[in-house]
Amino acid sequence: MPNVLIYGEIKAGKLKKSAFELASEGRKLADKLGGSLEAVMAGAQSEQYASELAKYGVDKVYVLDSADLETYNSEYYAQALAQVINDKKPEIVLLGHSMQGKDLAPRLAAKLGVAVIADCIGFELEDGKLIGNHPMYAGKCFTKWQALASPQIATARPNVLEVTENSKAGEVEKIAFSADKSRPTYQTKDLNLDTSGKVDLTEAEIIISGGRGMGGDDYTLLEEMAAIFGPAATVGASRAAVDAGWRKHADQVGQTGKTVTPNLYIACGISGSIQHLAGMGSSKVIVAINKDGEAPIFTKADYGIVGDLFKIVPEMNKELKELLAE
C-alpha cells in the first residue's frame, strides 16, 4: 500500500503546529494514492498527542517508546525513524522544515540512501510520484523537484500548508527502539532555551521587523507592538541591524537569515535590499514604514507610510491597542 508517514515534532511538551499542517497535507496525498496516513512520534509521552493527530486525518500513530529518545539527538532520532520506515515501508515521508527537521531529515535520508526535497511550500503527485515546490535563492525563484528513489522524503516549510480537520481513527502502535550506540554522535551537555514562549520567526503569524532606520539596539517600540498582537507575533530584523550588533542573528530575515511567511509583515526603517525582499516577499500582507519614499521596500508593500517610524509606530500601537481590545 502506498502509505504516507508524517513526523510529529514535539517541542516543550506540545505537538508543533507543523504536525497538523503535515497531517492535513499528508491526508490529501494518502487519499490520492489510495493509501493510509500514518504518523510517528518519539518519546513515551507522545502517545497523548495521538488523538490530536487523528483530528487532522491520521489513521495510525507509531509511538517510539525508548529511553534513548528522551532528548533529541540527530543520530538516534534518525536511527529510530529509519527503523520505522524500513519496517512500515511508507512511500512518502514528510517532516517539518524546523530547526530540528533541518538537522534530522538529511541524516535520516542518508541512512535510507535517498535525498530530501527540502523546505517545500507545496506538493503534488504525478503518476503517484511526489513533486515538491522548493523555493531557491531565498524565494527569488521557485523550482519543482521530483523524487527518483524510494522512500520519497520531503520537508515542508512551517506556516504554509493549510490545516484541515478530517477525523480518523489515530490508532496507536507502540514501537520499541534501542539506539545503536556504536555509531558515533554528540552528547547534549546543556540546553539554553528562551522560556518566554516567544514564537520562532519562521512560525510567527505576525512579524514586526526593524532595520538600519532603528538607529540603535532599542527595539522597545517594536516589542510593544508584538506584545499588543499577542503570542503569534514576534520581532525580526534586517541584516544591517544584525551586522550592527543590535539584534541577534536568530532574528535576521533575508537570504542569509530566515525566509519568513507570516500573514502580516511590518517593516520599520528597512530600505529593502534584494536579499531582504527575497526573504519576506511571500508574506501575505506587507506594511512598510520608512523616511525615504524612494526605498525599494515600498515596491513590495501593500501599505506604505512615508515618515518617521519613531512617530508613526507609537501611534500605530495606540490604534492597535484600542482596536484589538474591542
Added chain:
Amino acid sequence: MKSVVCLKQVPDTETQIKVNAEGTGIATDGVKYVINPYDEFSVEEALRMKEKKKAGDVTIVAIGPSRATEAIRTALAMGADKGVHIDDEQVNNADPYTVAQTLAAAIKGLEYDVIFCGHRAIDDDFGESGAILAELLGLPQVTLVSKIEVSDDKKSAVAERDVEGGKETVEVSLPCVFTSQKGLNEPRYASLPGIMKAKKKPIDKKTLADLGVTPDPKIKPLSFSMPSERTAGKKFEGLEPAEAARTVVQALRNEAKII
C-alpha cells in the same frame, strides 16, 4: 589541527535572479559569484583552529565549473593551504546526495580532524549535503554551530548550536562534520601578501571518474519559475503620524482583514 572545508561558489546575495528562457535553470550572464557566506565562516573557523593549535593545515574541497577556482583561490588567499576542485558536468549542478557522495569520495583520501560545511548554500537552499556527508563517512554531525572549542588533545570538541528558541551545547568526539551558522566568527579579508601566496598554492583538479563516483541522483528538478511579481499597494505620504497610523491599522482590519 587538520581541517577540510567544503566550499561552494554561489551568486552574491544582491543578485537579481532570473530563470533562463528554457525554464531549466537560472540565467547566469552578468551574475557576480562569491564564496557561499556560510562556507566563509567555515574557512575562517578552520584557519583559527590551525592558528590556535599552531599546527596543521586547511584543505578546501569545492565542486563546480571552472569559475569555482576563483572561490578556492580566495579561500587560499585567506590562508587555506591547498584546494581540491572537482569540476565535472555530472556533479556541478547535482542533487544533494550526489554532492555529498562526491565530497565523501574526495575527502576519504585526506587526513582530517574536522570537516566543515556551510549549513546551507544560499543558491539551492537545500542545506542537506553536510548531514548526508557525515552519515556517508560514518561521522557525527553537529549542525548550525555558532561556537566551537577543540580540546587540547584534539580528540573532542564542545560546540554551541542553534536550536529553536535557543542554544544547545554539545560535546562531540573528533573527527566530525560541523555545519557553520552565522555568528561563528567574523571572516577575515584576504591580505595582499595572502593573495600573492595563494597563486602558488596547489589546486588538485578531479573528475568523478578520478574519484570513482558514479552519480545516482535521488531527486531531480523538473522546472524553474519566477515568483509572482508583488506590486506596490497604497503609499501614504505627507500625512500626520496619527492619521497615517489610523488609516493603515483600519485598512489592515477592514480591507486586508488580517487583524
